[in-house]
Amino acid sequence: MKKLFIILLILTLGLTTITACKSKEAVVDPDVEPEMAEQVLDEEAAKVIGKAFLEQFLTGDFESAYNGHALDEAMKKAFPVEMMASIHEQLITDYGAFIELSGQKETTTQGFYIITFGASHEKQTLAYNVVFNQKGEIGGFNYQEIESLDVFSSTEKPVHNGKAVTFGSEDFPLEGTLLYPEGEGPFPAVVLVHGSGPNDRDETIMGNKPFRDIAEGLAAQGIAVLRYDKRTYTHSLRYSDPLVAADVTIYNEVIDDARYAVEFLSQQSHIDTDKLFVIGHSLGANQAPRIAEGRTDITGIAMLGGNVTPLQDLMVYQYEYLFSLDETADELTKAAQNTQLGAIILGVKMINSEELTLTTDPTLTLGIPAKYWMDLRDYNPIDIAKNLEIPMIILQGGRDYQVPPTEFDLWKAGLGDQAEYRYYESLNHLFIAGEGKPSPEEYSVPGKVDNQVIEDLAEWIHSVI
Numbered sequence: 001m002k003k004l005f006i007i008l009l010i011l012t013l014g015l016t017t018i019t020a021c022k023s024k025e026a027v028v029d030p031d032v033e034p035e036m037a038e039q040v041l042d043e044e045a046a047k048v049i050g051k052a053f054l055e056q057f058l059t060g061d062f063e064s065a066y067n068g069h070a071l072d073e074a075m076k077k078a079f080p081v082e083m084m085a086s087i088h089e090q091l092i093t094d095y096g097a098f099i100e101l102s103g104q105k106e107t108t109t110q111g112f113y114i115i116t117f118g119a120s121h122e123k124q125t126l127a128y129n130v131v132f133n134q135k136g137e138i139g140g141f142n143y144q145e146i147e148s149l150d151v152f153s154s155t156e157k158p159v160h161n162g163k164a165v166t167f168g169s170e171d172f173p174l175e176g177t178l179l180y181p182e183g184e185g186p187f188p189a190v191v192l193v194h195g196s197g198p199n200d201r202d203e204t205i206m207g208n209k210p211f212r213d214i215a216e217g218l219a220a221q222g223i224a225v226l227r228y229d230k231r232t233y234t235h236s237l238r239y240s241d242p243l244v245a246a247d248v249t250i251y252n253e254v255i256d257d258a259r260y261a262v263e264f265l266s267q268q269s270h271i272d273t274d275k276l277f278v279i280g281h282s283l284g285a286n287q288a289p290r291i292a293e294g295r296t297d298i299t300g301i302a303m304l305g306g307n308v309t310p311l312q313d314l315m316v317y318q319y320e321y322l323f324s325l326d327e328t329a330d331e332l333t334k335a336a337q338n339t340q341l342g343a344i345i346l347g348v349k350m351i352n353s354e355e356l357t358l359t360t361d362p363t364l365t366l367g368i369p370a371k372y373w374m375d376l377r378d379y380n381p382i383d384i385a386k387n388l389e390i391p392m393i394i395l396q397g398g399r400d401y402q403v404p405p406t407e408f409d410l411w412k413a414g415l416g417d418q419a420e421y422r423y424y425e426s427l428n429h430l431f432i433a434g435e436g437k438p439s440p441e442e443y444s445v446p447g448k449v450d451n452q453v454i455e456d457l458a459e460w461i462h463s464v465i
Contacts, residue, residue, distance in 0.1 A: 040134070040135055040136050041113055041132060041133070041134050041135065041136045042136060043106070043113060045136070046113055046115060046132045046136065047104070047106070047115055049069055049132075049138070050115040050117070050130035050132070050138070051101070051104070051115075051117065052068070052069070053065050053068075053069050053130055053138060053141075054101070054117055054119075054128055054130055055101070056068070057084060057088065057141075058088075058098040058119070059098070060085075060088060062081045062084040062085055062088070063081060065084060066079075066080065066081050066084065069138055070135075070136065070137045070138065071137060071138045071139075072133055072135070072137040072138065072139045074139065075137070075138055075139055075140065075141070078240075079141060091121070091143075092121075094123075094124075095121035095122070095123050095124040095126065096121045096122025096123035096124070097121065097122050098119065098120075098121055099119075099120040099121060099122065100119070100120055101117050101118065101119050102118045102119070102120060102149045103117070103118040103149060104116060104117045104118070112131050112132065112133060112134075112139065112140070113131070113132040113133075113134075114129050114130070114131050114132075114140075115129070115130050115132070116128065116129050116130075117130070118146070118149045120149060123444050124145055124206055124207060124444065125145075125146050125147070125148055125149050126143050126144065126145060126146060127143065127144050127145075127146045128141070128142075128143045129141065129142050129143065129144075144200070144204070145204055145205075145206060145207065147207065147209070147446070161179060161180040161181070161182065161219070162177045162178070162179045162180075163177070163178045163179075163180065164176075164177060165177070165178050165226070165228075165264065167228075167260055167261065167263075167264035168231070168257055168260045169256070169257075169260065172231045172234075172235055172238075172252075172257070173234075174228045174229060174230075174231060174234060174257060174260070174261075175201075175228065175229050175234060176201050176226055176227055176228030176229065176261070177201055177215070177226070177227055177228075178224065178225070178226045178265075178268070179215045179216065179219045179224065179225045179226075179227075180219065180224050180270060181219045181220070181221075181222045181223065181224060183222075184270070185224075185269075185270035185271065185272070186269075186270055186271055186272035186273075187222060187223060187224040187270060187271060187272060187275075188222070188223050188224070188272055188275035188276075188277070188299075188461055188462070188465055189223065189224035189225065189226065189265050189268075189271045189272070189275065189276055189277070190218065190223060190224070190225050190226070190276075190277040190278065190279050190302075190461070191226050191227075191258060191261040191262055191265065191276075191277070191278050191279070192211045192214060192215065192225060192226070192227040192279050192280075192281070192284075193254065193258045193261075193278060193279065193280040193281065193284030193285075193287070193288065193291065194211070194230050194254075194281060194282075194283070194284050195281050195282030195283045195284060195305075196282065196283040197230075197232070198230055198232040198233035198236055199229075199230045199233055200229050200230070200233050201227040201228050201229045202227070203227075203281065205430065205443050206443045206444045206445075206446070207444070207445070207446030207447075208430055208432060208443060208446055208447055210281070210430045210431060210432070210449050211227045211281075212227075213448050213449035213454070214279070214449055214453075214454060214457070215227050217449070217451070217454030217455075217458070218454060218457065218458055218461075221454075221455075221458040221462075222458075222462075223458060223461055223462075224265075224270070224271055226261055226264070226265055228257070228261060230253075230257070231252075231253070231257055232253060245369065246362075246369045246371065247369075247371065248369065248371070248372050249371060249372055249374075249375045250287060250290075250372065250375045250376055250379075251375065253372075254283065254284065254287050254291075255287055255290055255291050258278060258280075258284070258287075258291045259291060259295070262276055262278065262291075262295070262297055262298060263297070266297055272465075273297070274299065274465075275299050275461075275465045276297055276298055276299050277298070277299055277300050277301065277302065277461055278291050278292060278298055278300075278301045278302070279301075279302040279304065279457065280301065280302070280303055280304065280306060281304045281305055281306075282304075282305050282306065282307075282402070282403065282429065283306075283311075284306075285302075285303035285304050285305060285306025285307075285394075286303075286306045286307050286308075286311075286379075286381055287381070288301040288302075288303050288306065288381070289301065289381045289382075289384035289385040289388060290379075290381070290384055292388055292390060293384050293387075293388070298390065299390060299391070299464070299465065300390050300391035300392060300393075300460075300461070300464055301388075301390065301391075301392050301393075302392070302393045302394075302395065302457060302460065303381075303392070303393070303394045303395070303411070304395045304431060304453075305395070305396065305397060305400055305402070305403045305429050305431070306381070306394070306403065306407070306411075307403045307407050308380065308381060308382060308407050308410040308411060308414065309407060309410070310376065310377055310378070310379065310380075311376055312347075312348045312351045312352065312366070312373065312376070312377060313348060313352075314403070315344060315348065315366070316341075316344060316345060316348055317404070318401070318402060319340070319341050319344055320341065321401050322401075322439075322440070323337045323341065325437070325439055344366065346364075347364065347365055347366040348366075350364045350365055351365050351366070351373045351377050352377060356370050356373065356374070356377075357370060358370055358371055358374075382410070382411070382414035382415060385414075385415055385418070385419070386414070386415065386418065391420075391460075391464040392415070392418065392419040392420070393419060393420040393421070393422065393456075393457075393460050394408065394411045394412075394415075394419050394420070394421050394422070395421075395422045395423075395424070395431070395453060395456070395457075396408035396411075396421075396422070396423050396424070397424050397426075397427035397428050397429060397430075397431055398423060398424060398425035398426060398427065399425075399426060399427060399428045399434055399438040400427070400428055400429040400438070401428075401429070401438045401439070402429040403429060405423070408421070408423065420460065422453075422456050424450065424452065424453065427450055427453070428442060430443070430447070430449065431449045431450055431453045432447035432448065432449060432450065433447070433450055434447075
């Protein structure tokens with residue numbers, strides 16, 4: 001089965017940056033300060049080595065990729081031949097067979113030399129990063145989805161009023177883009193809060209970039225937008241440390257950084273500090289009431305495709321739905337699906353059980369530490385939202401199988417006329433139009449957030465200020 005983007009809660013806890021594939025960080029030895037390493041890197045040689053390493057990996061020659069090049073110790077441990085084969089298999093499943101490399105770029109960050117190669121697969125174009133330390137060793141390897149090879153190779157800069165920004169805590173600084181409308185301001189402004197997993201600032205899923213669509217659409221209607229790379233994306237290397245992973249909660253994964261973003265906006269000279277909004281999607285929508293709770297600097301919240309049902313319980317529904325799509329499954333496949341579903345149900349029972357403690361083995365709780373679940377398992381966003389004295393709007397796609405329309409009904413029943421509601425019959429979880437029975441495969445088709453969604457959000461923001 002494909003890596004389906006089906007689960008609201010996908011943290012790359014306890015995994016290496018290799019598997020947290022959308023990270024721009026490398027798998028490196030955290031005990032070695034780059035500037036103190038021996039300066040023997042030959043950048044021209046690194047380009048040749050990096051390309052050879054990548055080609056060997058993409059064509060399945062894992063032995064040569066592993067043994068034919070100088071890998072640093074962390075890379076050797078994180079990316080042995082077996083792991084290469086597993087990641088390669090997942091890549092082919094998700095993106096189709098590798099076709100060719102096209103174009104490359106070089107950057108230097110934090111003392112590491114990164115060579116990025118554009119690559120076409122049957123279903124998607126990717127950018128692969130091969131990271132070298134100053135000793136000339138390969139210290140990291142990861143990839144990310146890109147819009148096209150033409151865009152990757154282009155030297156033209158996009159024309160807009162986007163400003164690169166950095167904010168957040170001292171331990172987990174975040175990078176983002178603040179997009180201004182035309183004019184002098186001050187402008188009303190929104191913070192976009194992602195769904196689950198290590199999302200980038202565009203909330204990229206395959207060829208779709210819903211947060212970029214929303215940001216550009218709202219900016220065209222006089223609203224500034226701050227979007228940012230999630231800390232589990234930017235600092236994925238940190239989360240490969242089991243001690244850091246075990247300490248993750250919904251607060252330090254989502255809520256804290258969203259509040260840092262609001263505070264950052266309030267300090268900008270072209271922003272109207274009396275008109276600051278939070279727009280959350282999926283997990284971000286589910287947590288939007290918590291983000292706003294106790295705050296006086298948030299004017300209103302918008303919730304797009306947000307669940308009311310606890311995450312762990314919704315996961316059971318998601319898998320049941322996905323397995324139901326496979327109408328041609330043979331008996332062996334059905335047996336495997338039933339086994340997988342049974343394991344998920346057992347994990348959910350443990351999460352909901354009074355037996356759950358901070359020391360519960362994560363293998364019993366769907367691979368995610370108990371501390372995270374303790375913040376979430378009994379959470380109902382309506383309980384907090386009912387006590388918020390700010391405008392709220394809830395948007396739902398009729399073709400959303402991840403957060404189905406029954407969740408929209410729960411919002412309406414719980415909040416009544418405290419919120420406004422918008423329902424879009426033909427839109428999926430990304431608020432992109434589609435037809436037929438919704439399935440994960442449609443995410444592989446590039447699309448745009450429906451204009452009506454953006455217009456409705458802009459109209460709502462302007463109507464409540």
